[in-house]
Amino acid sequence: MLELKARLWTHGNTDELLRRAIASYREPIELERSAHCSHCGQTAAERLDTFETDNGVTIDGVPTLVCEHCGNRSWDLLLVGKLEEMVLHRPTGTKITLDEMLTL
Ligand SMILES: [Zn+2]
Numbered sequence: 619m620l621e622l623k624a625r626l627w628t629h630g631n632t633d634e635l636l637r638r639a640i641a642s643y644r645e646p647i648e649l650e651r652s653a654h655c656s657h658c659g660q661t662a663a664e665r666l667d668t669f670e671t672d673n674g675v676t677i678d679g680v681p682t683l684v685c686e687h688c689g690n691r692s693w694d695l696l697l698v699g700k701l702e703e704m705v706l707h708r709p710t711g712t713k714i715t716l717d718e719m720l721t722l
Contacts, residue, residue: 644720653683660687666716669693671702674710679717 620632628634650664662685669680680701683692704719705712 647681649681650683655683655685655688655690656692657690658685658688660685662686662690662692667691669698669701671698671705673702673706673708675705675708675712675714677701677705677719678713678715 620635621630624630624632624635628638647666649666653662653664654660655662662683664681664683666679667682667684669677669682671677680698681694684690701716701719705714708714
């Protein structure tokens with residue numbers, strides 16, 4: 619399928635087709651409805667919240683698992699690691715949304 623679509627839209631260039639596909643891919647974030655808290659083991663549900671990076675950049679709309687029992691929040695370390703990397707050179711105090719970061 620990749621090569622067929624590449625022939626039709628990017629003169630056979632699969633890298634260019636992938637670049638365009640990734641740029642235009644937008645679906646709602648799938649939040650985990652029911653998981654277990656890593657702290658107390660009770661039920662936790664994922665919601666969108668504000669994440670603050672080590673260099674003081676605030677990112678709204680980041681999925682986090684919130685425990686209904688103890689209130690513990692746990693972040694997807696690979697996700698927030700990527701976000702940290704993407705805003706590394708932004709000044710402290712910058713406010714941005716995950717949505718905005720997806721359209722950069
Ligand atoms: Zn908990």
